[in-house]
Amino acid sequence: MSALLQVQGLAVRYGAVAALHGIDFDVHEGEILTLLGSNGAGKSTTLRAISGMIRPSSGTIRFDGRDITGLPAHEIVGLGIAHAPEGRGIFGPLTVDENLRLGAFARKDPAGVASDRERVFALFPRLAERIHQVSGTLSGGEQQMLAIGRAMLARPRLLLLDEPSLGLAPQVVATIFRILREIHAGGTTILLVEQNASMALATAQRGAVLEVGRIVLQGAASDLAASDDVRRAYLGVH
């Protein structure tokens, strides 16, 4: 498998605070890679650097062989990387429909957008039912569905998801993960940041573990799930 995304020596600072100390990892075309780590490890920072929300202080990010380090966020999404950010990033005062239209903002193929909308409605029928509702009034689970559906409307080759299960009831979490598998089966590569390590490792093919800005472990998801360190730190097994 070839690397769709190559991250090399990625370092990010917030003012004087270093959040990432030069990390390396690849995301292969067609896989789900999950990035695990405790609070403050730098998971969201990694996604923000990839999607252009923040500028790395050093290192390179290549997407499909092309250097995208330091490109502005609005150009990166046009290249095929969609980011459903931490906290969902729903435009609360706007309707579900307007949020979805923003998801396709960078695209110039109305016919393709229309068919992707149908696909999103097939994945999330709830969104079709609430299409004219002001999105700030959606439930947490519905907002997460909107965040994922909206990201899908960019027709990304690589989907960055930041803690899609956060704050959701177990049943809704199961639904979200089932849909992630469907999206993956449809050919989208996914980089998944999760706190819910057991669900994430059961869904992903590979995983990487971040600890205070460094990658300390990387490998097949099944190996990580079996590793004592991971079981102790992230799976709540003693």
Place this chain on the structure above:
Amino acid sequence: MTRVLQTLMDGVAVGSTYALIALGYTMVYGILRFINFAHSDIFMLGAWFSFSLAGVFGWTLAGATPPPWAAVVVLLGAMSGTAVLGYAIERVAYRPLRSAPRINVLIAAIGVSLLIENIGQLPIAFGTQPQRMPSLLPDAVLFEVSGVSIRLVDTLVIGIALGLMAALEWLIYGTRLGLAMRAVSTDAQTAALMGVPVDRVVSATFAVGSALAAAAGFLYASKYPGINQPAHATWILLGLKAFVAAVVGGIGNVRGAMAGGLLIGMVEIFGAAYLSPHLRDVYVFALLILVLLVRPAGLLGRATVEKV
């Protein structure tokens, strides 16, 4: 009764120019969360650009008879001129401060305001003499209702102002640019993730807001043709009242700015007609204090809905 009707016409005419100016304040606030204190100056320049442009065509000379299309040329010319200027001001003075503390931007805005006012009074610009705006909008008595004449110029001022507000409403709620503006004003970072070129949207907001202020300048000068100097005594005070209108309506809220402008215009003109004409500014600021006490977010302002 007759006086009520006349006062109502004046109130709506003045109020709708306030509304046009208030829109610029509120749109910039909505997107960048700062008060563009130079916006009153843009309004003033709208009137002066109109006057100068009319001068270029010789329409300010005594005895000149401007053609019917003169108003269109001058209005569109002044709007384009201030749109470019508003764009340039944002580019030069505000964009470099995008990540600086808000107070720096505020001070920059005050600096821009002083700069425009003082350059405007140089002899090579508009000078220090009061001028008279030629009547470019056709005027006639449309009809008389029990002794009050409804004038064409008032009707046109109101019509153009409401037409521009309708156009803005369409821009914001009916176009791709408007969707991008609303997204940026909600959350600029996430808007960028969607592919919205945030800087270009900010530029467009400044250009549109400035063009509306110029239209207000043209309309106000058409209704009250004495263009006075110095600028701060008259025009800046008018702009300040429009800012009050934006706050009263709920700063950041486009429909609030429209409603606030009309309300402020009414309160001012009715107060001047029925209480005392010397206290017209007092009514406006008294209303501001009242609204801030009762509804601190403004009439149409509301706390944003957010779920975690």
